[in-house]
Amino acid sequence: MKKETENEVVAHTEENCKKLLLPVQDALDVLNGRWKLPILIAISFTPKRFSQISKEVNGITDRVLSKELKEMEQNKLITRTVYDAFPPVVAYAVTEHGRTLHKIYGQLGEWGDAHRRLIMGK
Incomplete structure (x- = not known):
């Protein structure tokens, strides 16, 4: 009976792991x-043309x-807008859905700074 209980715990842990991993x-x-995060950061404050990005x-x-x-x-992280001009002007901007990543790449940056200091001993 003890093995069944242990198996149930393992199965439960695997299920939770899958729910977190998916x-x-x-x-x-x-x-x-x-490249995706650097592109998002490049256009996060204002729409930009291809050459600017x-x-x-x-x-x-x-x-x-x-x-x-x-x-x-x-x-649906960005929008592409074509403006009526000659030659055509195309601008890329972050969508509201894409803006939800702002906190995440801010936290990644903080983690990266801390990791760099840890690895470099500073």
């Missing part, structure tokens, strides 16, 4: 990669930026 995995799937996010290629912007638009 939403985290969903978030990581949407925010995966090196490219200049602010150091090291990103135009091809990768284009791909990331499309994925972020599909996930």
Whole structure:
């Protein structure tokens, strides 16, 4: 009987783990990669054109930026607005849903600072 109780505890723990992991995995799937958070931060205060984002996010290629912007638009993190001008002007802005990440990347930044100090012994 004792083994059954232990198995129940293990099963319960695994179930709780899965419940915690699924939403985290969903978030990581949407925010995966090196560039999405830097792009969000670059446009978090004001809408920007492609070339402005490219200049602010150091090291990103135009091809990768284009791909990331499309994925972020599909996930409703940003909007893409085409203005009637010649040549056409396109601006990218963070959606209300995307703004909900503001606290998260603020906390990631704080954690990153603390981690850097820990690793570097400062």
